[in-house]
Every structure is written in C-alpha cells, then in structure tokens.
Amino acid sequence: MNQDILLEIKNLYICVELDGDSLPIVEDVSLSLRTGEILALVGESGCGKSVTAQSVMQLLPKQLKIESGEIKMNSHKQGKIIDIANMNPRGSEIRKIRGNEIAMIFQEPMNSFSPLHTIGNQLMEVIRIHRKTSKSEAKEIAVEMLDKVGIPGAARVIDQYPHELSGGMRQRAMIAKALSCNPTLLIADEPTTALDVTIQAQVLTLMQGLQSEFGMAIIFITHDLGVVAQVADQVAIMYLGNIIEQGSAREILKDPKHPYTVNLIEAVPRLGRLEGRKALIPIQGSVPSLYDRPVGCPFVTRCTRVINNRCEETMPRLISMSTDHQVACFLYNPSEGESS
Ligand SMILES: Nc1ncnc2c1ncn2[C@@H]1O[C@H](COP(=O)(O)OP(=O)(O)OP(=O)(O)O)[C@@H](O)[C@H]1O
Ligand SMILES: [Mg+2]
Numbered sequence: 001m002n003q004d005i006l007l008e009i010k011n012l013y014i015c016v017e018l019d020g021d022s023l024p025i026v027e028d029v030s031l032s033l034r035t036g037e038i039l040a041l042v043g044e045s046g047c048g049k050s051v052t053a054q055s056v057m058q059l060l061p062k063q064l065k066i067e068s069g070e071i072k073m074n075s076h077k078q079g080k081i082i083d084i085a086n087m088n089p090r091g092s093e094i095r096k097i098r099g100n101e102i103a104m105i106f107q108e109p110m111n112s113f114s115p116l117h118t119i120g121n122q123l124m125e126v127i128r129i130h131r132k133t134s135k136s137e138a139k140e141i142a143v144e145m146l147d148k149v150g151i152p153g154a155a156r157v158i159d160q161y162p163h164e165l166s167g168g169m170r171q172r173a174m175i176a177k178a179l180s181c182n183p184t185l186l187i188a189d190e191p192t193t194a195l196d197v198t199i200q201a202q203v204l205t206l207m208q209g210l211q212s213e214f215g216m217a218i219i220f221i222t223h224d225l226g227v228v229a230q231v232a233d234q235v236a237i238m239y240l241g242n243i244i245e246q247g248s249a250r251e252i253l254k255d256p257k258h259p260y261t262v263n264l265i266e267a268v269p270r271l272g273r274l275e276g277r278k279a280l281i282p283i284q285g286s287v288p289s290l291y292d293r294p295v296g297c298p299f300v301t302r303c304t305r306v307i308n309n310r311c312e313e314t315m316p317r318l319i320s321m322s323t324d325h326q327v328a329c330f331l332y333n334p335s336e337g338e339s340s
Contacts, residue, residue, distance in 0.1 A: 012069035120158030247325035
C-alpha cells in the first residue's frame with residue numbers, strides 16, 4: 001500500500017443473509033483515500049453508502065457480513081498497515097480504531113448521544129478514553145471543542161442534555177464528539193440532511209475548516225451533488241451496491257460520463273446546464289429492489305442509452321477515462337462484453 005494512501009478498499013463484497021440465501025448488497029467496491037482528502041460517496045437511497053461506511057468501522061448490522069475483499073488502513077497512531085476486513089467486529093483490535101483513529105458521524109444525530117447524560121460528560125468520556133487527561137483538563141478540551149464547532153455559550157452547553165439542544169446544535173455537538181479523539185479519518189454519513197439549508201451550509205463550511213485545521217481525511221456520504229461540488233476532492237457514485245463512476249470531483253461534475261451521473265447532475269438546479277424556465281429532469285423510475293437486481297448493468301432498467309444485448313447481459317467493468325476518472329459503462333468501452 002502506497003505511503004500517502006490512508007484507506008484502501010479493494011473488491012469489497014457485503015452480503016445479507018435472508019432465509020438461508022446470501023444476497024449481495026455491496027459488490028466489488030474499490031476505493032482509496034489519501035491522507036487529508038475529502039471523498040464523497042453519492043447515490044440514491046438504498047444504494048449501499050451507509051453499509052460501505054459501516055464496514056470500514058466493522059459496525060455492520062448483524063444480518064450483514066463482509067463476504068470478501070480488503071479494507072486496509074495506514075494507521076498513523078500505530079505506525080503500521082492494519083487489516084480491518086479481517087478484524088473481529090467485537091474484538092479489541094477494532095476498538096482501538098473505532099472512535100479513535102476513525103470517527104463516525106451518524107445519519108441520525110440522536111443515536112450518537114445518550115439521552116441520560118450531559119453533552120459535557122459524554123464528550124469528556126471520549127476524551128478521557130483516548131487521551132491521558134485529568135477530569136478538569138478533559139472538561140477544558142470539551143469546552144474548546146464545542147467552541148470550535150461554533151456552539152455559542154459552550155461553557156453552559158456542556159451541562160445540558162442532548163434534547164435541550166436544537167437539531168443544528170446537536171449536529172455540531174456530534175461533530176465535536178467525533179473530533180475529540182483527533183481521528184485520522186472521519187466518516188460523515190449524511191451529516192446535513194436533517195438540517196435546514198442555511199444550517200447545512202454552515203455545517204459544511206465548518207467541516208471544511210476543521211478538515212484543513214486537523215488534516216484528517218473525510219468520507220462524506222450524501223445524496224446531494226451540490227454538496228459534493230462544495231466540499232469533495234474525490235467522488236464515487238454508487239448505484240445498487242456498485243460504484244459506477246469515480247474519480248476527481250471536479251472532473252466528474254464538469255464532464256460526467258455515466259448516464260446515471262449525468263441524470264443526477266441534471267437534477268441539481270445549480271449544477272445542471274438547464275436554461276431559462278425549463279423544469280428539472282427527474283430520473284425515470286426507481287431503484288430496483290435487491291431481489292430484482294438486473295443481471296447486467298445495475299442501471300439498465302432506467303437508462304435511456306441502453307445498448308441492446310450488452311447492458312442487459314453483462315456487468316460493465318470500470319475503465320479509465322483519464323488518470324483520475326473511471327466509469328463502468330459500455331458506451332465508453334465498445335468491445336467489452338460483446339457477444340461474439
Ligand atoms: N440490517 C439490514 N438488514 C437487511 N438489509 C439491510 C440492512 N441494512 C441495510 N440493508 C440493505 O442494504 C442496502 C443498502 O443500505 P444502506 O443503508 O447502505 O443505503 P444508503 O445508500 O445508505 O441509503 P440512504 O441514502 O437511504 O441512507 C439497502 O437495500 C438496505 O435495505
Ligand atoms: Mg444511509
């Protein structure tokens with residue numbers, strides 16, 4: 001593994017066990033993330049973004065399991081490459097990583113705080129697990145963290161309970177908690193969808209600021225390509241458990257190749273190249289269920305540019321369009337998958 005790579009996922013398959021059958025939820029996903037970089041994981045509901053993120057922390061729900069593939073991390077704190085995919089989800093090795101080297105901000109902010117303890121006590125607990133500090137030092141750090149994430153009156157908020165904070169403030173407190181252990185990788189699972197638009201923008205700006213101050217890498221999960229344009233260096237577009245396009249965020253937003261990515265971009269008012277009063281173009285149909293996973297390209301049931309006899313039959317491989325842009329679509333790889 002290259003020294004400047006922080007996290008490398010290779011050919012990851014995650015399956016769900018259903019009535020004795022094993023159904024793939026995440027298929028052949030490969031991703032790599034450099035230290036200090038922001039990677040956005042994008043796609044419609046149910047495409048496997050959260051599951052992929054959970055696997056990096058070995059936090060998959062118990063019906064799901066990593067079937068095969070690699071998840072490796074260059075642990076700065078331990079000074080070695082660690083093999084996350086093969087760690088016991090309940091073992092001590094992963095506990096050294098979770099909430100220490102990798103922190104996660106969950107989709108639902110209430111879940112990451114216990115309603116029974118004050119914000120301050122919960123932050124101090126995290127701080128004291130990861131740094132050798134006295135109680136009063138931990139309290140000082142906790143106030144400092146709340147202050148950093150832009151919570152007014154941090155010294156007072158520290159004695160409040162989670163339900164006493166507004167949604168936006170709770171989100172900020174959750175970010176403070178995640179950052180308290182000084183992680184090298186932060187996974188933020190749709191950290192802004194529950195917030196109103198102005199607060200969303202503030203939280204994004206805040207995370208970007210903290211990213212450059214602390215130098216950590218971030219995996220940012222979102223539905224929203226507008227958010228990608230604002231924060232991401234790299235982007236991976238997922239559809240039905242597969243990455244269908246990935247590479248530099250700038251290049252993909254400017255020159256999307258996959259018909260699905262093109263549709264996603266056209267559905268965003270600020271990014272789509274729509275003129276005048278033309279309405280936004282919603283993507284036709286909906287994501288098929290796991291039980292109806294098409295045989296060939298996962299997007300074939302909604303794609304307007306299907307190549308007959310090919311897209312329905314074979315799953316296109318990711319191919320390189322340039323050094324930092326890959327796409328899995330037969331439009332760009334005319335010979336692959338041709339039945340001879
Ligand atoms: N505990 C579980 N048991 C069975 N299936 C699950 C479980 N958790 C997730 N799944 C399935 O895995 C697939 C991917 O789910 P995931 O939560 O990763 O989607 P997502 O991309 O994060 O969607 P959203 O944008 O709605 O958060 C879905 O089809 C979901 O139904
Ligand atoms: Mg999710």
